[in-house]
Amino acid sequence: MITSTDRRRRYAVAGTGSRAAMYVDAMLGEHADVAVPVAWCDTNEVRMAYYDAKVRAAGLAPVHYHPDDLSRMLSEQQVDVLIVTSPDHTHAEIVTRALAAGVDVICEKPLTIDAAGLRAIESAARESSARLILTFNYRYSPRNSALREVIAAGTIGRVVSVHFEWMLDTVHGADYFRRWHRDKRHSGGLAVHKAAHHFDLVNWWIDDVPETVHALGGLHFYGAEGAGHPGGSRSPLARDTQPGDPYGLDMAEDDKMRELFLTAEHADGYLRDRDVFAPGVSIEDTLSVLVGYRSGASMTYSLTAHSPLEGYRVNVNGTRGRAELEVVERSHTAGTGRSQTAKLLGPNGKSGQAGARLTVQKHWEVATEIPIPVGSGAHGGGDILMLRDIFRGTGDDPLRRQAGYVDGLRSAAVGVATNQSLSTGSPARIAAAGLVEVSVPSARGSHVVAEGGL
């Protein structure tokens, strides 16, 4: 219930799909005293109605708007903060309109998918008094925070190189080849959509600015010609695969998927469960990227979206020693067919063994293991911490986890430059190529939204 004396900040959500749930739940739960949802903006009425049902018990009835009416929504509903959880290619338009209206923005990664979007957001952010937070939730995972602490403390000296490998398995990785993400025009490919997280982590871990990018990659496993294709003819939709097919997906078996997507198909024709081997995939499933940083440090990065296990390994070499972080999110997947896949993709969908290990080894010393605090909830408790930070502010965070628009531009720019390098076969210079020219001199200076939450 909203009263005339209500002092809570008024929030709207652009994109009431899957990711919006985390923010809506936060506004109904721990942060209900400071934030209230007043409007939804989406192309699909059914998905907005799904969220109506969620907030009804709290006496709330957010008003629905089509994206064409976004600016009207912001003024009519006196929106203080806009949460952007729409597909990646829509972010630039939505973010720039909100900033122009003086409305604070909480934007999901990636900030945008191409050079035009980078330039538009950079100029809108410079001209606006409104604040923008990029929700890089991986920064808040205790294991990633622990690595940042080790590097910031100078334990391994000045960082000179990073070797970073990210593995998405044939459940999680495969899902990008079913949805809008499979079309590069919508996601920028995994170099932007997924790796923006990883490029941000490195920018933040080593507190540096990426400048040059050289990339190789391709579509090797998924798609109509992919090596993973089991052979024979397949239905264009994952729901129609044979029982036991590990790439099948039965959305009817998962409440959220059924209500958000299956029952919403008639409203806009969006099919969330295209077969991963159906034609039309324009993104890579395998990437190798070499990034050069302003300090002279370099990174070799690899992304595999068809790995038998899920996790990542990062090795950081410094002038005094080396840090290694090894994370297993899921040691294996059991290919037991459609309902299993829906379960694995659900909010708590983890199987197999998981674990993380951070070690530091200084020259002439034995390696020591650094304890990683364990929190509860998604991403080792990271999502809870991030939500507290964005809704309430956590004051002066020595880890500088809250990310602003410059951080968003810098991580997306590495992805955009990766795509440019993939298409030209040559290295791409981030600023020289006109991809984005951020005048803020260092990552520290980009902390435009550091004080308090939204």
Ligand SMILES: NC(=O)c1ccc[n+]([C@@H]2O[C@H](COP(=O)([O-])OP(=O)(O)OC[C@H]3O[C@@H](n4cnc5c(N)ncnc54)[C@H](O)[C@@H]3O)[C@@H](O)[C@H]2O)c1
């Ligand atoms: N940080 C993370 O770990 C994480 C996880 C998942 C998703 N995300 C990000 O969240 C965003 C949404 O992803 P998702 O998985 O929820 O996608 P989704 O497909 O589940 O939902 C997207 C919603 O946006 C709506 N939409 C389409 N065009 C729109 C427009 N122009 N204006 C407003 N709404 C529009 C769709 O109808 C849909 O309801 C993406 O940018 C994604 O990268 C981040």
